[in-house]
Amino acid sequence: MTAATTALPSETPAKPSARRLFGLYLLLGFSAGLPFYMFNAVLTLRLSKHGVDIVIIGFFAWIALLPTFKFAWAPLVERYDIPGFARFWGRRRGWIMLSQLGIFLSMVAMAFTSSDKSLPLTALFAILLAFWTTTLEVAADGWRIELAPTQAEQAPIVAANLWGYRSAMVAAGSGAILVAAWADWTWAYLVIAVAAFAPFPILAAMRPDQPGTAGRGAALIKGISASLLILLAATLATTAVGWVLLSAAQGAGISAKTNITPVVLAIALLPFALLALALPRINRLPADFLARKSGFAAAYVEIFWRYGYAMLALLAFVSLYRMGDVLALTLSHPLWNERGYSLHQIGVADGVVALSASMAGVALGGWLSTRLSLGWTLGIGAVTAALGNWIYVWLWHSEPASFILYTAVAVDQFGNGFAGAVFVVYLSMLVSPKYPGAQYALLSGFAFLLPRLLAGASGSMQTQIGYDGFFLLSGALSFAAIFLLPVIVRVKGRTA
Template sequence: MTLFVLLGFSAGLPFYMFSTVLSARLAKHGLDIVLIGFFGWVALLPTFKFLWAPLLDAFAVPGLSRVFGKRMSWIITAQIGIVTAMVAMAYTSADTNLPLVALLAVLLAFWTTTLEVAADGWRVELAPTAAEQGPLTAANLWGYRTAMAASSLVALTVADRAGWVWGYLAVALLAALPLPILVSLAPAARGVGRRTTALLTGLVAIAVLLLGALAFFGGFGWVALQLAIAAGISAKSNATVAVLVLCLVPFVLMAVALPWIVRLPATAWARRSTWLGPYVNIFWRFGYRVLPLLGFVTFYRMGDVLTLWGVKPLEIAAHYDLTTMGIADGFVTTPSSMAGVLVGATLAVRLRMSRALMLGAIGSALGNWIFVWLWHVPPNGLAIYTATAVDQFAHGMEGAIFVVYLSLLVNPRYAGAQYAFLSGFAFLLPRLLQGAGGEIVKSIGYDGFFWLSGTLSLAAVLFLPFIAGIRARDEETV
C-alpha cells in the first residue's frame, strides 16, 4: 500500500500541471478561452495509451530491468521523463511560443501516462479481486489526489510571488523526490560490475527513449499544426460539431466489428496477436454487452474531466487570486478527496457494484453543480473552500468506485493493456468535449457549462440496467 501511495503521488503531480495548472497559467496570460480549450486536448494523449501499453507489458527497459524489474524500469524511466519535461515547461512559461508549450505539455502527458500504465498493470496483477483491489485503489488514489493538491498549492502560490518559472521548478523538484525511494526498492544485484554495467546501459536507454519521444511528438505536432493552419483552425473556429461527430466514430466502428469478433475461434490471429489480442479479448469476452458497457464508462467520468479543465478559468474569471486558489487546492483538496476515496473504496467492496456506481454518478453530478453556485456568489474564501471540498469529496468517491470496477473487468492475462484501453476509452469523449470547452463556455456561460457537465455525468445511470451483473465468457470452455 505504501508503494501504491507513492506511485499515485508520482502520477498525480504532473497530471495537474499539464491540465488544470496550465489552464490557469494560460488564462492569467490573457489567452482566449477557446485557445485554452484547445490546450485541453493535450489530455487526450492518455486516452490513446492502449497504443503503447502492450509494449510495456511485453518489453522492459534494457539494462534497467536487470536491476529493478520490468515494471519498475518503466516507472523510473517515466519519472525521469516527467522531471525533464516539467523543467522545460518552466523555462517556456512566458507562453510566447504556444506550439513549443503544447509540445512540452504533450511530452509531460506522455511520460505521466507511461508511469500510470506500468503502475496500473502491476496493481491489477497483484490484486485480481474486489476485496484486494479496494485497499490498493484507495492507497493509489490517496497518493494521486494528494499530489494534485500539492502541485496546485505549490505551483500557484509560488507563481503568485516569484513567477511561473519558479512555480514549475518547485513542482519539478517535488516530482523528483519519489525517485530515490523507488530506486531504493531495487533488489540487490549479484555483482557490482554487472550492476554497474546494467545501470549504465539503462541510462543510455533512458536517454534514447527521451530523445525518441521528443522527436516523435515534435514531428507529429509539426504536421498536425500545418494541417490545422491549412484548414483555417483558429480561436474563432467552431469545432464543437466536428468533435461530437468524432465522438460517435469509435462506437460505430465497434458495432461494425462486433459480429466478426464474437465468432472468432481461439486459433484466430486477432485473438493471438501480441498487439491486437488484448483488445480483441475484451470484445470477445463481453460480446454485444460491451457497447452499453463502454457507453457507461464514457459518461461516468464526464463531470470529473470537465471540472479539471473548467474550474481554474472560472475561478480566475470570478476574480479569485492565485494564492487563494492554491490554498483551496492545497489545504481543502487533500482531506476532502482522501475522505471521498475512502468512502468510495468501501462502497465498492461492501455494496453491490451497480449501487456503488449509481452513488458515484450522483456524487459526481453534485460535485459539478456546486460550481454553478460558486459562479453566482460574491468572491470569498468560504465559498471557494466549500466548493472545492464538495467537488473533491464527490469525485474522489466516484473515482475510487470506478477504478475498482474497471479493474474487475480486466483479464489478468493482459492486465496493463486492457486497463489502459478501458480507462483510456472512458476519457475519450470527456476529453474531446474538454477541447471544445471554451466554445461551450462562450455559448452558455460558466454556469451553463457546469450544469451541462454534471448532467452528462449523471446520465451514466441510464446505462446501469443494461450492464448490471454483466459476466465475461469463459475462455476455457469456448
Template structure:
C-alpha cells in the same frame, strides 16, 4: 517484484504493498495538474484567449490512446533498469525520469510566447505520465484479482495520486505567487526527481550492479525521450498544418467536428464485433501480441462492449469538463493565486482523501451498482457546486466549499470506477485491456473538453457546470445494462 508480499492471510493486501502503490500513485499524480488545469490558469494569466485554452485540453487525449503502445510495456523491458528492478518497476523508473525532463521543459517555456512549444512539453509530460500508469495498472491487476483486494490497493494508489496532484497544484500556485511560474514548475521537477530516487532505493529483484543499471537505464531513457519528442513534434506540426489548411481558427466552432470524431471509434468497433464474435477461442487474432488483448475483450463481451464503453465514457464526463475550466472560472471571479492555492491544497486534499477512502471501503463491501450510482451522484453535485460558486460573493468560504464538494465527489467516483474497470479485464492481458478501458473512458470527455472554452463562451460558466454535472448523472441510466453484461469464460 517478487520480494513484496501481496496480501495477508485474510485476503487483504499487505501494508508494504499499500505503501508501494501509494508511492507509485504519488509519482503518477504529481504531473497531472501541471499539464491540465494549472497550465490552463498559467495560459489565462499570460493572456491566452479562452478558446485556445480549451484546445489545450486535447493534450489529455494522448493518454486515451495509450492502448496503442500498452502491449510494448508487457513485451519489452528498459535496458539497465529491468535487469536490476524488473520489467514493471523498470518502466515506472523510466517514466519518472521522462516526467522530470518534461516538467523542466514546461517550466522553461514560460511565458508561453510559443504556444506550439508549450504544447509539445505538455504532450511529452502527458505521454510519460501515461507510460508510468500503464506499468503500474498492469501490475496492480495482476496482484489483486477481486474487489476485496482491489478496494484497498486502489484507495492507496489514488490517495498517493491525489495527494501529489493536489499538493503539486497548490504548491505551484503558492510558489508562483511569490517567485513566478518558472520557479513553481522547477520545484515540482525537483519533487519528481526525489520520487525517482525513492523508487530506485527500493530493493532490487536481482543483487549487484545497481550503479551500472542506473547509468545504463538513464542513457536508455535519454535516447527514448529524444525519439518520442521528435515524433510528437512531427505529428504536432502535421496536425497544425492540416488545421490551418482547412481554414479553421481559434474563432471556429469546432464542437460539431469534435463530436463527429468522438463517434468514429464507436462506429468502427460496432462494425467489427460480429466478425470477432465468430472467431474460435484459439483464433490467431486472439493470440496476436499487437491486437490480441483487444480482440479478446470484444470476443468475451460481444455487443455488450458498446454499452460498457458508452458507460465508461460518460461516467467521468463531468469531472473532465469541470477540470478543464474550473481554474479559469475561479480566476474570472477575482480570487488570488494564494486563495486558489489554499483551496487546492489543504481543503482539496482533505476532501479528496475522505472521498477516496469512503469509495475504497464501500467498493470492497457494496455491489458495483450501488457504488457506481453513488459515485455518479457525488460527482454531479461537485460540478453543481461550481455553478453555485458563481452566484456567491467573493468569499473564501464559498470557494473552499465548492472545491471540497468537487474533490470529495471526484475522489469517490474515481475510486469505485477504477475498481469496476479492473474487474472487467482479462488478467492475462492486464496492462493492455486496462489501458483500452481507461483510455476510452476519457476519449469522448477529452475530445469535448477541447471545445469546453467555446461552449462556456456561448452559454456562460454557470450553465456550463450545470451541464457537466448533468452529464455525470446521466451515466446512471446505463447502469442496469452494463451490470448485466457477462463475459465468455474462456481462457485467453
C-alpha cells in the same frame, strides 16, 4: 528497448505483503498525480493569466486526450524491456523509472518556456509531459491488477493509489499556484519537477526483481543512458508530428474561430468505431482461436469477444461516468479567476481543502467497495460527482468569499474522490489477468475520451451558455450514467 520472449510481463516476484503493497501504490499514485495538474488545470490557469483567449485555452485541454489513446502503446509496455533498468528492477519498474525521467525533463522544459510567448512550444512540452505521465500509469496499473486480482484485494490498493494520486495533484496545483504567486511560473514548474523526481531514487534503491541479481550501479547507468536516447527520440518524433499537423492546420485556414470539434471527435472515435464494427466477426470467433492469438491486437480482440455486444453498453457507461470530473477540472480554475478569487485563495482551495475532501471521498468509496455491490457504489458515485459540478453554479451566483470557494471545492473533490475510487475498482474487475495493462488502458482511455473531447470545446461552450449553464450540463451528463446501471450490473463475460 528489447523484446521479451513472451507477451506477458517479465517479472514474477513473490507477492509483496499488504503493507508493502499499500505503501508502494501510495508512492506510485504520488508519482503519477504530481505532473497531471501541470499540463492540465495549472497550465490553463497560467495561460489565462497570460491573457490567452479562452477558446485557445479550451484547445489546450485536448492535450488531456493523449491518455485516452494509451491503448496504442500499452502493449509495448507489456512486451518490451527498458535496457539496464529491466535486468535489475524488472519490466514494470523499468518503464516507471523511464517515465519519471521523462516527466522530470518535460516539466523542466515547461519551466523555461513559462512565458508562453510560443504557444506551439508550450504545447510540445505539455504533450510530452502528458505522454510520460500516462506511460507511468500504464505500467503501474498493469502491475496493480496482477498483484491484486480480486475486488476485495483491489479496493484498499486503489484507495492507496488514489490517495497518493490526488494528494499529489493537490500538492502540485496548490504548490505550483502558491509558488507562482510568490515568485513566477518558472519557479513553480521547477519546484514540482524536483518533487516529481523524488520517487526515482527510492525506486532505484529498492531490491532487485529477482533474488541474487547484482550490478545495481551498472544497471542504473545503462538504464539512464538508454532512457535519454528514448526520450530524445520521442521528443524529435513529437516535434515532427506537431510541425506537420500545425502546417496542415494553417494551410487549411484553421484558427481560434474555426469549429474543429467535429473533426477532432471523428478522429478520436475512429479506432473505437472500427472495433465496434468488427464486433460481429469478433463475437463469432471460437475460444480456441483466442488461445492461439498473440500480438498487438490480442488484448483488445479478447475483451470484445468476452463481453460481446454488451461491450457497447459498457463503453457507453464508462464514457459518461467521469464526465463531470473532467469538465469541472477544465473550467473550474478559469471560473475562479473570472469570479475574482486571488492566487492565494485558489492555492488554499487546491491545497488543504481539496486534499482533505478528496481523501475522505476516496476512503469512503474504497471502504464501501469492500462492503456493497459495485452497482450500489457506482450509483452513489454518480450522484456525488454530479453534485460536485452543480455546486459551482452556486459559487458563480454568489459574492466572492473564501468560505464559498472552499465549500464548493470540498463538495467537488469529495464527489470526485468517491466516484474515482469506485470506478477504478470496477474497471479492474472487467479486465483479463492475461492482458491487465492493455485492457485497463483501453477501458480507462475510452472512459475519458468523450469528456476530454468536450473539454476541448469547453471554452466555446462557455461563451454560448455561460459558466452556470456549463456546470449544470456537466453535472447532468455525469448523473446520466446512473440510467445505464440496470444494464451494467447484469453484464457477465464469456470464458475461453
